[in-house]
Amino acid sequence: MSNKNKITAKQVSVFYGSKQALFDVDLNIAEKEVTALIGPSGCGKSTFIRCLNRMNDVIDICKVEGNIEIDGQDIYDNSVDVVQLREKVGMVFQKPNPFPKSIYENISYGPNIHGIAKDKTHMDEIVETSLKRAALWDEVKDRLDQPGTGLSGGQQQRLCIARAISINPEVILMDEPCSALDPIATAKIESLIDELKSLYTIAIVTHSMAQAARVSQHTGFFHLGKLIEFDSTEKIFKNPEDKMTQDYITGRFG
């Protein structure tokens, strides 16, 4: 059932100053499927996922080597505009980070800076579809003008997802999107991810084996900055090649 690769990463190494955080990672992310990245804390999952939309550029001391292509285009090439890259590759963070603005403005933020909406009605439409896709519309439709920070944690995270899809990206990166949420909110987001994958390519970092097994089609296991094993989720969870992967998944790690 493997689709074509949306993102291909080859020999990616990342350095924070003189400290190397990733070692020659080769990993492909398939289009319109969910790829999960798992591994113990500090193994470089966030570092890797942040390479894919060049969020690491924000960190002065961070240096990325190797080759990452999205749709065959090298995203670290000089000709690439980060703004356009990030328009195409959205991101949802570990801790919900809605802007201290109204719910409406949170969603309209992206379309505004990219000039996507033709007029007010179009913007209203974008806000509505984004919130609907993020399964938040029914809960907030009567209070769009209230601050996004006033929502519950789970609602905030869905707001952030809605914000990410408001500019219609092709890829959505999620870095432990459920780690701050309770099981019910987590379940909502998981089923949301399941729906979203028909429209978007998704990469998700998670600490929950169960979550990786539930939502993803491919799984990569990282350890100490190296990609130990990468395969279909089924294979990784049923019979992994590597002893370390086996141990990690069964909780016998360490």
Place this chain on the structure above:
Amino acid sequence: MNSILILALILFGLTSFYFGKSRIKKVTTNGAFEPKALPHFYGYYQALWCALPALVIISIWTVFEPLILKNVIENKIQIASLNELSKDELNLIYSQIVSFAQGNFSGQITKGIESGAITYKNLLSISQGAKIILFFCAIIAASLFAYNQINKNVHAREGVEKALTVILFLSSVAAILTTIGIIFSLLFETIQFFSKINPLDFFFGLGWSPQKAFISDPTSLTPQEAKDLKEAFGAVPLFAGTAFIAFIAMCVAVPIGLYSGIYLAEYATTKQRKWGKPIIEILAGVPTVVYGFFAALTVGPFFRVIGDSIGLEVSSESALAAGLVMGVMIIPFVSSLSDDVINAVPQSLREGSYAMGATKSETIKKVVFPAALPGIVGSILLAVSRAVGETMIVVMAAGLAANLTINPLEATTTITTQIVMILVGDQEFTSAKTQSAFALGLTLFVLTLILNFIALRIVKKYREKYD
């Protein structure tokens, strides 16, 4: 005298500390008791008991001795004199006696003063003797008591903690009482002032010329005097001048301070920040007199020369010069505070914005700045209250003439300048002119209080949101 006693007290205290410490070790080593606290607590315990009662005695003497002496001597003077003396006369004679007794009296010496001085000296030596005896008695008695307690293995830590609490409490009470005292003296004089001048004339009158308010006999005013008095204390020009100069200052300080704050917080590399921030903060450490003569001697004349060369009449003391320099003085407040506030905006918000494909300037404009806005407003209000209360620069550079003008090139005056002007030189304490300084001071105080209150409220509320 007191300083010797206090020196002795410190010595005794230190000895007591070591004494108490070794005492408890001795008491407990033979196994009779388990000590209830670490040995140094017993040291403090002994030292506190040694020092505090004696200290109380010294303070009581310092406060009451002069009062009692004065009372006794004045009674004697009154009895010795043939006719009834007024309070002022008594005061005068008493102070003559005291200065004669201390050996630095330069006026004409009379028999009365001489005998008064002898009585004074006698009384003083009795009182001092009593003080010293009591002082040592207190030390000995209290030390013995503490020693005894330690022998009984008292709860030294609790005692010490309690004593510390009381000391800290008394310090804060002293601070609060001083503030309240200042406010009340301001209030009192202001009320006196308003009993002479209608508050409406003060707050809404358009002319300020306190030197006109000359009254020969306060019990019966001539119509001319009454009219002068009514027109002398219109403070509107001062309020306007203060606001005007503060406004000019903020026009300088807000943009520059804010932009440099944004640069420091968002654009500067760690190294630039490490150097830049302290350098800007040095500006805040320059004494205001230095700014003052900079304004008066450099900026003011500079504007006048420029003005002359383009045919504008600029007075060498101008609101513009004072406001400009004051603005420079305030830059570090605005910059440093807004830098802090902007830094307090969580990094996750910036990342959220970058991840949407926003550029750095878009992120700052649309996310960081609005998020920091309440804090920035608060810091600007704090800066305004600084500007309103600033004295030195305006005294030196803004001029004294109470012009009601909005021409920045003319001299204007401010509340603070006028307070200084009224209070320098010899003053009759009860004249309306002197008291007007208190009314101005109180107005200024209330004004800055309100500004600070609002500013701190805003800043605090904003902090809560992210903590």
